[in-house]
Amino acid sequence: MADIAKVRLTIDGISTEAEKGVLLVEAARRIGIKIPVFCSHSKLLPLGACRICLVEIEKAPKLVTACTTPVGEGMVVFTRSARVVKARQGIVEFLLANHPLDCPICDQGGECELQDVCFEFGRGKSRFEDIKRNFDNKYGRIKLSPVLSWVNNRCIHCERCTRVCHQVVGEDHIGMLNRGDKAMISTFQFTQMTCELCGNCAEVCPTGTITNGTVKYKDRVWNLTPNPSVCLLCSSSCATRVWTDLKGKVTRVTAPKDEQDCCDFLCAKGRFSFDADQGEQRLREGTKITSEVAETFQQSESLQPTVQAFKALAKDSGSTAVIYNSRIANEEAYLVGRIARTVLKTPHVVPLENHEGLTSYLDRFSGRQSTSKDILSADLILLVDAPLARETPMIGYFVTRAVRQKGAALYTVGPEKTRHSSMGLAHHWNAPGASKDFVLSLIEALQSRKSDASAEFNKIVDAVQGSRQMVIIAGSRPLAEGPAFIRAIESLSSKVANSKVLMVPEGGNTLGAMLMAGSGMRVPGWGSNVSQNGCSVQEDVLGAIEKGSIKNVLLIGEDLQEGLINWPRWKTAFAKLANLVVFDAFRSELTSLATLAVPVRSFHEFEGSVLSALGEWKIARGSIPGAVGQSMSRLLLKLESELGGAEQSFASVTSEVKKLYQWHVSRATEAVEDKKSADSAGKDKSTGGNPGKDGVFLLIGNDLYHSGAMTLRGAHLGQFLNRSLLMNSADAEKMKISNDARVQLKIGSDKVSVAVRTTDDIMSGCCFLALNSLSPDERRWFGGIGKPLTAVIISGGAA
Amino acid sequence: MISEKIPTSVDKFKAISSDNISVQESDDPGDRIVTLNMGPSHPATHGVLRLVLSIDGEVITEVVPHIGYLHTGMEKLGEYMSYHQFIPITDRMDYLAPMLMNLGYILGVEKLLGITDEIPARAQWLRVLYSELMRISSHLIWLGTSAIDLGAMSPIFYALQDREQIMNIFEETCGARLTSTYFRIGGLREDIPDTVIPMIEKFLKDFAIRLDEYQNLVTGNPILINRLKGIGCLSKETALSYCCSGPVLRASGVNYDVRKARPYSGYEKFKFNIPVYQEGDSYARFLVRMDEMRESATIVRQAIDAIPAGPVKIDRTDIILPDKHRTQGNMEELINHFILSCRGFNAPVGEVFSTIESSKGEFGVYLVSTGGEKPYRLRVHSPSFLNLSVLPAISRGSLIADIVAIIGSLDIVLGEIDR
């Protein structure tokens, strides 16, 4: 990339230089001069609405707004001249004229940008004698969101929230109604909002107009301590600040505000699940239940029960299985893998989520997948069956920004029209499980067009051919199609110049856990005495337990029971085991069944590093007071040394893990040069299902707000539920099912009753089910990810 | 800097418990030196001061003061409080002259902010008025307690009576008798009520009579003179090398008073003398303080006669809290009040050292600011600490009864020493 030309200018007498196109506000900030802003935000397009950032430029007749003016060669800028000071005082005075005296009761007090700017740049003495404008109750205090608090009186019309909604969240829910001093922010017709990226408008609001309603009146910001952490609820792995109050209780979660791209914003799940890991549902004491004794112990006090249990596991290593899920940090996964192979010496190391394609993705694409910068600078984005807004909203955020702020072209492919489809140029209907076929046909079409292709397909082919920089993003369903899809994608990417690939798996630290502990790991020297023929998926383990070849199981992770498919079958199988050791943060039937249940830290409290889908390495400090026990990594290290392994410090584990990742990246780079795998792409068979035949529908049941039982554990997220079965309207008409009717779903031998919502956003022959509407018992079918289930819809009648 | 009189036998008397009698052989065979602990809780040690005396019969051979019993971490607290929040803490340093402590700290902060010249004239004048009243009050307490240490049990009741009048004046002004916190950064908390001036006039009238009686008590009392003359002689060189200040220094012949040397808060407009005596013994220190009371009374008289009109607070909304009634109806004032109370104002980067003449000596504060609302370091320069450090040097060779007289004449306050 060519160097951007630099421009020299002088700000307040200090000579500096900046790249062409950089705004004055940014240039001043880089040399430590603070220019107040309200409407300007580093992630939003400049607006110039509030006028507080006025500065004086020599030889310019009027004051200019620094947030819309890019640097110019030879500019001489004054940010503290008398004219500027007077202008700022005037702007502040006007802003405060209609502002209500809410400071004592406004949650934003103490972190309010209006307060800070007015204190520093205002006159300090009020001249306003009239009556302030007041939105009466009908309009001003409507509950526009279940979790946000709205007080329209405090609005200073900076329009950050509407721009965030349009450019970042992509929802277009809120806008400015009326004009003049009656202008107010609202949704169209005052409906309630339920966005997946809920809460970002509250985060950018400089006043207390929109605030986080779940912490309303709870505490003041100076009593809260921000603890840097990483969200483990999806593979965006956003950096967060977990705020704890003086007693150490987690009060709220916000996004950090610094330079990295994924900062300043969070999704609803990351923001509003702060109460999900509190209360009675947490496992706080270990339990040891054998035939002779049932006792509890504190994790911090006694290591002995765990050591003994592990010794029992190590004794017959051939019949021990280790199952982990994706809600653990890299170090924890690494140690689990190491303990499994070197101490327990077992070949069965199984991830709970089934990512068949993930191994080959990691092998081939580690380190060279698309990053956030690639998405933002792309001019063509292709979403292949990737419902980003539901599964990994913050990756969807980059796509939204690329489309709404940078003008990238967006095409979506898949069995349902996602939210991003509404800002895309075209949507191509593709059956679930047939994403590989789509990619292969795309590769073919690039060479020779077929006449029976749909118009949308042709548009996509044209766009791909004409793109300068393309990013292909695929979700968890294509991943579940296995290595074949990876090969197809790789082949496509090699044929299109300047293209990048991004796989977005569901789950938390999916990539990191898989990489560090997964069976795909082939570190030389490890497990050399252990056979490679272990179980690779949880169904294998279940079969082996029922057969009797596996007698001990170690389950490590968080919220494990939700990930086990067909829990009743697992329950009977577990009853056969000699030892069942469970490390979990939440109580469940599984933990009460276990012979040893060890409490571990939850997704807010953990300590370690996380690998995001975009290849970023993020670190959580684990500094929250009141965390249960010590972090899992330290516990596992202690266990290892007690069981005969070498003593190692946590710091050296973190560096080892980092080195391991870099080793993987280098292996992936070598694999690229291997051309053989690319050619075999075309030979794989299609794995697509047959939707709609014989009243059988393909059920595609992933929902962001589910993700384990996390939604239902927290009180706030539960308000965002969508409890219906989404059906194609044509199919519903054919089967004579009306909107809001209740139907019965037959899955396997079980029947489930749900309400129906008809929509055109889903492919004929497919339907989508929001899992949170089911009871835990009914939910048991959806522990797996990706593979669409088949179900029969039986119309009529309640269950 | 320290004179060669510091003994080498300090190591012999480390931590000694209160009911041991350790009889040790001293360097001089035939002498028996006994260690006596005038423990922290003692009627005569002004506050919680522990003195470990080694006595030979009644003669003292060594005095080791132990301090720290009243330490409350004020300087450390200062690093966690905004500049405004720290003012009540200064009240608790020399709790017998709180307004002077407030003034010393506040002048330091005003110097840091660079607003020393903008303080309104009325505020400065009233500051001088109340400082001098405070000085009289502090000296009255000193007089009463020193007399009672020497066995004269009656003067303290009369001194406290006069002090009651001053306390009532303070209560009328700001609501608090002792820990007043009346001065603020940028002026005063509020203007004085009209009822105060007649009270001060009455006090001055009564005090003039009483002052003569106290003078007589000191100069016309042979027993007192015998107890004080020639006791605890402090030479000029020793006093200067120990950094003594205040009446202790002026009784040893050094004409140094911060009010004349580096006038602050409008003191240059007042006419008053500085009493200086040459002898350096306890009697001279007594006389200095008696004369100081007289001078303070004249300053108060001059102050009452000509209080200038005007505001009592500087006109800087980013430093001063707005009037409370304005915050309930006006937005800017509410915001300013919120930010100033919850965070404090932003101080510029810099360091200042600023002192005043308090009743005990030169009191001041050394402030280091790295920007922000809280100081980086708040170091208090306490005169009692330095005055106390001279105690071993001047009391070697005197009797136990003299120690009490000497401590009384040094006039120390443990709150200021220990902080």
Place this chain on the structure above:
Amino acid sequence: MILHDVFTLLIFPGCLFLLFLGLVFQFIDRKLHARLQNRKGPPWFQPLPDLLKLLGKEEIIPEGANPVMFQLMPIFAVTGVIASFFYIPLWNSQATYSFYGDVIVVIYLLTIPTFTFFLGGWYSSSLYSMIGAMRSQTQFFSYEVPLFMSVLASAMLADTWSLSEMTKWYSNHPFYWMFNLIGFFVAVVALLGKLEKVPFDTPDAETEIVAGTFTEYSGRLYAFFRVALDIELVVGAALIVAVFLPFGFDLGPFPGFFVWLAKITFVVAILTVARSIFARMRIDQMIEFCWIYLAPAAFCQILLSLVVKGALH
């Protein structure tokens, strides 16, 4: 007869009456002291509750102290002062008991309390008590001689060694006691020293050595010491009154009693005023004062008495 003796010894004018008087004059002393300091002072019944309170408190005997001596000293103090009272003429010129030489005996008995203070402090094993005890002994050597000499002067003028004889002689020779005024003042000052009141209270210097000899005493033992001090006040005043103000004995029992009370009150008042207005003298200054001023004054009194006696004959 025995009953009468028992009544005299124990009730009136014996122990109980003496105790009662001690409390009364303690009150007068405290009230006057307070009024001089512009305070209100205690109510009239205060000394009795104070005594009862002390009697009810716990006695703590220090570890290193000699328990026998420690506990005996207060008892000896009380005994000594009570014993000396019976030889002093009160409102009659004849004391309850008298014999030739009882002046010496009375003065001797009055020194017993001082010795008990010293021994009590010495056996307390506390440094403060020891310093107080030393000071009390040093002080003893200073004031005892002038006191003895001034009483001696008065006795010499009356030409007898018995107190009762002395008072009878002075009753027969009215206004001769005016010659003893110097001695009166010397005796009052010396009495200040004996009672350890300001300006001679270095043994009990509160602000210097906590409580001097009495530092380790508490409870009943301290109560006894306080009682001893109160009674010593009455006895000392009674002695001075008997020796230097011997008039008003012929008025009969009732008026005489009140005259006697008035005289005692006068002496106590002088002591109290001195206590209120003076500061404390250092021990060396006290010795200096006693030997340079008091003793010569007493000596002058003796000379005067000799001259007058000579003139009489």
